[in-house]
Every structure is written in structure tokens, then in C-alpha cells.
Amino acid sequence: MEVREQEWAGAQAFAALLAGSGALRPGHTILQGGLHSGGWIEKGAIIRDPLRLDEVARVQAEQIGRVWPQATLLVGLPECGAVLSAFVARHLGLPVAFVHSSGVPGWHRMHVPERAERAVIVDDLIGTGRGVRVAADFLIREGHAVLGVSAWISRAEPGALKVLTLMPPPYPTWKAEGCPDCSAGYAPRYTGIRE
Numbered sequence: 001m002e003v004r005e006q007e008w009a010g011a012q013a014f015a016a017l018l019a020g021s022g023a024l025r026p027g028h029t030i031l032q033g034g035l036h037s038g039g040w041i042e043k044g045a046i047i048r049d050p051l052r053l054d055e056v057a058r059v060q061a062e063q064i065g066r067v068w069p070q071a072t073l074l075v076g077l078p079e080c081g082a083v084l085s086a087f088v089a090r091h092l093g094l095p096v097a098f099v100h101s102s103g104v105p106g107w108h109r110m111h112v113p114e115r116a117e118r119a120v121i122v123d124d125l126i127g128t129g130r131g132v133r134v135a136a137d138f139l140i141r142e143g144h145a146v147l148g149v150s151a152w153i154s155r156a157e158p159g160a161l162k163v164l165t166l167m168p169p170p171y172p173t174w175k176a177e178g179c180p181d182c183s184a185g186y187a188p189r190y191t192g193i194r195e
């Protein structure tokens with residue numbers, strides 16, 4: 001189940017920050033993996049600025065604290081997800097651990113939890129959702145409860161994982177054969193994009 005809170009003040013704050021940071025890239029886009037879109041988000045515009053990143057992290061922490069007050073651990077996926085999860089955790093007073101989701105999944109040795117935790121996976125932009133699914137499966141195999149995933153925006157079908165986002169995707173995502181820009185004969189403006 002996916003929870004979206006468009007009316008929530010945090011969603012409006014995030015949307016304003018996204019636009020104000022210059023992260024929005026409108027235009028016919030081919031994403032890495034082959035899906036087409038009406039644009040993409042350059043998350044670097046936020047992540048490279050600690051003040052902006054902390055503002056987003058504060059909003060994300062508020063949402064996590066409200067929906068999952070029982071969380072005992074935040075989990076980030078290297079690299080950007082690890083940085084973000086640490087910023088979010090500061091506002092919640094929770095520990096963090098990092099899971100490698102490419103190759104064989106495993107903990108970063110910095111923190112290998114020793115007891116069963118109630119984990120929330122923290123991410124910025126979810127594309128296909130493969131990384132968070134790999135991390136969630138790993139956490140469950142390790143004996144932890146996965147409350148869900150907190151992300152800024154998700155393009156993926158939520159599937160079995162509960163995904164909490166700050167706002168709906170600003171650009172639609174299409175399979176190549178269903179892309180209206182391609183049907184209208186417009187050349188792509190951006191190609192090979194991995195948000």
C-alpha cells in the first residue's frame with residue numbers, strides 16, 4: 001500500500017524546495033532501464049547542499065515519526081541513501097545502518113545490528129524499486145521487521161512494501177511504446193537518466 005499525503009503541509013514545503021533548488025528537469029526523458037518520462041529530478045541540487053538536504057530530512061523525519069513511531073532503526077542504501085538516512089535520523093534520535101543492495105546484499109560493517117529491530121528504509125527517489133526491495137528482503141532474512149520505506153518520490157509500483165512518499169511524481173512515467181512524446185515524434189531531450 002502506498003501512502004500519499006498531498007494535502008500535508010510537508011508535501012507543499014518539499015515541492016517548493018524541489019522547485020526552488022533547480023532540481024526539476026522537464027522534457028522528454030529516457031530513463032536508464034528504458035522507461036520514458038516527461039522529465040526527471042536532479043537530486044544533486046538538494047543533496048549537495050547540507051542546508052537544503054537537512055530541510056528535506058526534517059520533513060521526512062516528521063512523516064516517519066508520525067506514521068511509524070515504533071521504528072527503532074533507519075536503514076540507508078549507499079551512497080545517497082546513506083547520507084540522507086543519517087540526516088533524517090538526527091531529527092528522530094534513531095541509529096542508522098547501511099545495507100549494500102548491489103551484488104550480494106549485506107551490512108556495512110559500521111553497524112551490524114545485534115537485536116531484532118523495527119526498521120524503516122530511507123531513500124530519496126525510487127525508480128524501479130529494485131534496491132529497496134533487495135534491502136527489505138535482506139532485513140527480513142536477518143530477522144528484522146520492515147515497517148516500510150520512506151522516500152521523497154516513487155515511480156515504482158508499490159508492491160508488497162509500504163511506501164511513504166512526500167509527494168506524487170511530478171512527471172508521468174511510460175513504457176517506451178506508450179510514450180506520447182515518442183508518438184508525437186519528439187526526440188528525447190535527456191537519455192540514460194538514473195535519478
Ligand SMILES: [Zn+2]
Nearest residue numbers: 036179181182
Ligand atoms: Zn518517449
